Amino acid sequence: MVDIRKLEVPDTVTLLPGATQYLSDADATPVEMTAAVKQIVGDLTGRVLVVGAHPVAWLAQQALTCDMTVVVRGIPDAAQIATEAGEAAVFCGSLASFSERGFDTVVSLTDLSRVLSLEEDPRTWRQVFDDLCSRVSEGGRLICGIENDRGLHRLVGPANPRSSDGDLDWDLMATWDRSRPRTAEQVAAVAEGQVWSCYPRWRKTVVVDAGELSPGQRAARDAAVFTAAARPLFGPDPLWHVEAAAAADRTRDIAAGWLLDTAPASRTGAWRTARDLSAQELSPVDASARPLMAVVGELLAANDVPRLREHLQAWAQWHQAHPETSADLALTVIGEGGEFESIAASGEGPLDAWAALASLVAIARGRGWRLPWPSPMSDETIVSILGAMARLPYRSRDQLSKLIVVVPSNPDELSALDKHELIARLERETAQVHTLRSRSNWTELQFVTTKVQKKVKTTKSRAVRAVRKVLKKALM
Amino acid sequence: MDSSNHWYGHSHILAAYCGLPDGPPPPIQGILQHGWTFVHGFGYGHQPPIGYTRFVWADVNRRRGQLIGWRQYLTIGAPFAYLMATEPEPPNAPEREGTIWYPFHGTADFETVEGNHQRLIDQIKDTETGPVTMCLYYVEYEQPHVRKIYEDAGFRVICHGNRGTKWAGATTNFLHKQLAELRRHKRVASNRLSTAIFYGIGAGCEGAVYGDPMDFVGVKDGFDGQRLLEATFPELHGAELDAIASRATVAAELGMNLLLSPEELSLVLGWKN
Numbered sequence: 001m002v003d004i005r006k007l008e009v010p011d012t013v014t015l016l017p018g019a020t021q022y023l024s025d026a027d028a029t030p031v032e033m034t035a036a037v038k039q040i041v042g043d044l045t046g047r048v049l050v051v052g053a054h055p056v057a058w059l060a061q062q063a064l065t066c067d068m069t070v071v072v073r074g075i076p077d078a079a080q081i082a083t084e085a086g087e088a089a090v091f092c093g094s095l096a097s098f099s100e101r102g103f104d105t106v107v108s109l110t111d112l113s114r115v116l117s118l119e120e121d122p123r124t125w126r127q128v129f130d131d132l133c134s135r136v137s138e139g140g141r142l143i144c145g146i147e148n149d150r151g152l153h154r155l156v157g158p159a160n161p162r163s164s165d166g167d168l169d170w171d172l173m174a175t176w177d178r179s180r181p182r183t184a185e186q187v188a189a190v191a192e193g194q195v196w197s198c199y200p201r202w203r204k205t206v207v208v209d210a211g212e213l214s215p216g217q218r219a220a221r222d223a224a225v226f227t228a229a230a231r232p233l234f235g236p237d238p239l240w241h242v243e244a245a246a247a248a249d250r251t252r253d254i255a256a257g258w259l260l261d262t263a264p265a266s267r268t269g270a271w272r273t274a275r276d277l278s279a280q281e282l283s284p285v286d287a288s289a290r291p292l293m294a295v296v297g298e299l300l301a302a303n304d305v306p307r308l309r310e311h312l313q314a315w316a317q318w319h320q321a322h323p324e325t326s327a328d329l330a331l332t333v334i335g336e337g338g339e340f341e342s343i344a345a346s347g348e349g350p351l352d353a354w355a356a357l358a359s360l361v362a363i364a365r366g367r368g369w370r371l372p373w374p375s376p377m378s379d380e381t382i383v384s385i386l387g388a389m390a391r392l393p394y395r396s397r398d399q400l401s402k403l404i405v406v407v408p409s410n411p412d413e414l415s416a417l418d419k420h421e422l423i424a425r426l427e428r429e430t431a432q433v434h435t436l437r438s439r440s441n442w443t444e445l446q447f448v449t450t451k452v453q454k455k456v457k458t459t460k461s462r463a464v465r466a467v468r469k470v471l472k473k474a475l476m
Numbered sequence: 477m478d479s480s481n482h483w484y485g486h487s488h489i490l491a492a493y494c495g496l497p498d499g500p501p502p503p504i505q506g507i508l509q510h511g512w513t514f515v516h517g518f519g520y521g522h523q524p525p526i527g528y529t530r531f532v533w534a535d536v537n538r539r540r541g542q543l544i545g546w547r548q549y550l551t552i553g554a555p556f557a558y559l560m561a562t563e564p565e566p567p568n569a570p571e572r573e574g575t576i577w578y579p580f581h582g583t584a585d586f587e588t589v590e591g592n593h594q595r596l597i598d599q600i601k602d603t604e605t606g607p608v609t610m611c612l613y614y615v616e617y618e619q620p621h622v623r624k625i626y627e628d629a630g631f632r633v634i635c636h637g638n639r640g641t642k643w644a645g646a647t648t649n650f651l652h653k654q655l656a657e658l659r660r661h662k663r664v665a666s667n668r669l670s671t672a673i674f675y676g677i678g679a680g681c682e683g684a685v686y687g688d689p690m691d692f693v694g695v696k697d698g699f700d701g702q703r704l705l706e707a708t709f710p711e712l713h714g715a716e717l718d719a720i721a722s723r724a725t726v727a728a729e730l731g732m733n734l735l736l737s738p739e740e741l742s743l744v745l746g747w748k749n
Contacts, residue, residue: 003544004515004516004696006697006698007701007704015703015708016707016708017707017709017710019704020540021514022544023543075704093708118540119536167543168543170539
């Protein structure tokens with residue numbers, strides 16, 4: 001909830017009709033300028049118009065090299081941009097009230113539903129898009145973000161836009177406004193240009209692809225999407241949807257959204273933001289390849305320990321032969337013939353196989369995968385067992401405990417608790433309680449039996465009654 | 477329910493529209509917006525309780541309210557719009573003449589307006605060509621020295637009545653008197669964009685907002701929109717306004733096209749089951 005506060009607007013902000021006092025998109029809606037996004041947008045030059053909320057640090061940086069004008073709807077955002085990106089001319093209000101045209105480049109990466117001022121009457125997506133296009137000079141460039149109503153983040157999110165009721169849950173465009181494109185093909189039909197699909201979250205794109213991919217590039221892209229969706233470690237499992245879409249060759253359908261670039265550079269293919277925050281172009285892999293972590297996850301859920309052991313041993317041997325390559329099971333793919341490849345960027349970790357297994361356990365635990373072992377078993381013990389299966393050199397429990405990844409308790413967009421997760425969590429915790437109670441009863445039974453055998457401070461009839469009582473509890 | 481529902485006779489107007497008998501209207505199950513505002517539909521002192529409907533004039537208030545965590549808004553249009561719908565201007569009404577001028581007013585609760593009244597009078601005389609009626613808010617009207625300044629300037633000085641406080645003292649035909657005065661005048665003007673301008677343009681006057689806005693002493697943070705309003709409502713600022721643009725904005729802000737039927741209004745106000 002926002003406090004009503006004094007209106008503070010720097011004189012350098014030009015207020016327009018539609019300026020909104022208490023609306024800030026800065027925290028909730030800007031698309032992060034990840035390396036994958038930056039390699040599409042590039043460095044801006046000439047006369048540039050930026051519409052909607054974008055990261056202020058990026059605006060400040062770009063404003064140094066171009067003639068930048070920014071239009072935002074919220075006064076707090078305009079004030080912040082004017083203060084921190086002083087080189088930019090800042091306007092606050094409705095785009096419809098902004099009269100300037102003829103920009104070399106127009107950028108609006110946030111969805112257009114986040115551009116429309118709530119002070120103005122609703123307009124359709126197409127009307128706002130046409131307004132945006134009218135600002136571009138002839139031969140100029142438009143880069144426009146379109147969130148996918150059917151994206152992965154919507155499939156696993158806790159609420160859809162109709163039921164979500166937060167203060168910023170505004171979509172002034174009709175939810176099912178038919179003018180809004182909802183597939184990559186529909187985006188391509190809106191205007192000529194390159195359509196980049198963005199994964200896995202709309203606010204934080206880690207992987208992008210330009211659509212025209214070879215089978216090997218598609219496999220690498222699917223593995224990169226899997227990797228990006230595997231973390232963070234808490235909540236419902238988006239990986240099921242990711243794998244199902246990849247198997248159906250429909251990964252673009254679950255993109256979080258698209259970036260339409262009407263004057264693209266010559267870049268194509270698929271790119272990902274590596275963990276060192278650099279942009280990495282994905283090299284093709286075997287067309288049949290799948291992330292090793294996906295395969296291992298299936299084997300864990302199936303309790304197929306013999307095949308799990310076989311895969312882990314083969315992986316450990318491969319990694320031993322390629323010690324400079326990341327051991328991460330999510331960044332390693334395995335083809336139908338059993339050959340391994342890595343999609344990791346050069347130098348991307350972890351290089352330690354034990355750390356990779358600890359990461360696997362964290363994901364399996366956090367995502368609630370079925371495991372062959374009793375739920376009270378500690379993460380360290382499971383990592384030890386997996387390492388022994390892979391025949392890795394021995395590590396002590398103390399050494400392993402340093403590798404254990406703590407599962408965060410705060411959900412994010414891809415891991416908020418939905419009904420599937422609530423049910424799964426209830427079932428997991430019920431099973432855990434049942435298991436612990438069973439163990440406790442068993443221990444108590446052993447204790448009483450031992451006392452009976454040693455005739456320690458009890459009579460036979462009292463011992464029999466105690467054993468019966470324990471048995472009754474254990475069978476409840 | 478909240479005493480502000482009775483300010484300016486709002487509840488009486490809605491009761492008449494709904495066909496209720498004369499007399500004190502029954503309690504409204506919610507809180508009525510009582511004046512035009514650019515904030516969230518309500519005054520600083522109003523914190524409508526959760527669980528009761530916030531009845532606002534225009535849909536934009538609902539959208540603004542959502543931003544600050546407020547819910548349960550229902551857009552019904554302004555009581556003044558219901559009054560105009562109930563009492564349309566007769567076709568044989570006398571020709572309108574002169575300007576009715578509403579100097580921006582303080583409130584009985586928080587704020588006062590302080591400034592140079594003579595400077596404002598000079599600006600009015602420089603602008604207006606016809607007779608001027610100065611309509612003071614009751615807070616200022618009850619200050620003889622303020623009233624005298626405008627009387628000495630040769631203006632006709634009037635007051636529509638009292639807003640009312642705590643279920644008492646309200647001039648229940650306040651808006652009836654205001655509508656009648658507005659319909660006598662060709663122009664309506666003020667030195668700040670305020671409710672009276674919306675009512676005046678809604679009632680068919682040409683609008684104007686000009687002159688020294690004076691100091692709004694004691695205004696609460698977030699409620700002084702002078703700079704914001706000049707930028708966001710340019711069609712409602714100036715000595716001569718674009719008639720089409722200003723009327724369109726006024727119609728939207730008063731919710732003139734959103735009025736509920738008597739049946740629906742009775743149900744949502746809690747006057748009928």
